[in-house]
Amino acid sequence: MTNTSLFPPTLDDIERLAQEALATIPEPLRKLTHGVLVKVEEFPDEETEREMGLESPFDLLGLYRGVGIEGRDNPRTGTEPDMVFLYRRPLLDYWCETGEELGHLVRHVVIHEIGHHFGFSDDDMETLEAEAE
Numbered sequence: 001m002t003n004t005s006l007f008p009p010t011l012d013d014i015e016r017l018a019q020e021a022l023a024t025i026p027e028p029l030r031k032l033t034h035g036v037l038v039k040v041e042e043f044p045d046e047e048t049e050r051e052m053g054l055e056s057p058f059d060l061l062g063l064y065r066g067v068g069i070e071g072r073d074n075p076r077t078g079t080e081p082d083m084v085f086l087y088r089r090p091l092l093d094y095w096c097e098t099g100e101e102l103g104h105l106v107r108h109v110v111i112h113e114i115g116h117h118f119g120f121s122d123d124d125m126e127t128l129e130a131e132a133e
Contacts, residue, residue: 014040014088014106021107025114032069036082036117038110042089058090062109064116084113 009017018038025033043057054060066082086109095102115125 008092009088009102011040011042011088014086014091017103017106018084018086018110020103021110022114024107025111029118033114033117036066036084036114038084038086040086040088043087044085048085057087058093060087061090061094061105062086062113064113066117068117068119082117084110084117086110086113 015038018040022030022033022038044052044054044060044063048054048060048063049057052060052063063085064083065080065085086106091102091105091109094100095105098105112125
């Protein structure tokens with residue numbers, strides 16, 4: 001990663017952390033994520049901000065876009081691939097505010113968004129996370 005004492009992590013640095021996080025998913029589940037793309041952008045786009053009702057683009061660290069596994073029975077033509085978006089500037093802002101290790105933060109967001117690929121709601125994932133602690 002870029003020397004973070006002088007420069008903030010780049011888009012490529014965040015993407016590398018995301019790929020490392022994906023590699024930690026247990027193999028039986030990782031097989032089901034084949035074809036899910038990870039894309040790192042500075043901020044969510046304006047359309048996403050409107051759709052999500054964000055007060056600020058810093059309010060969203062990541063987003064899953066696609067058809068989860070449960071919806072695979074319906075044929076999909078002309079749709080975009082399943083994608084996990086990570087938003088660099090909000091991630092870095094959160095990282096600076098909390099002092100949480102950046103790799104851990106990126107892994108948490110990636111796994112949360114992959115959870116949507118598996119069909120879990122935000123409430124489902126909060127329950128699973130609480131049970132794991």
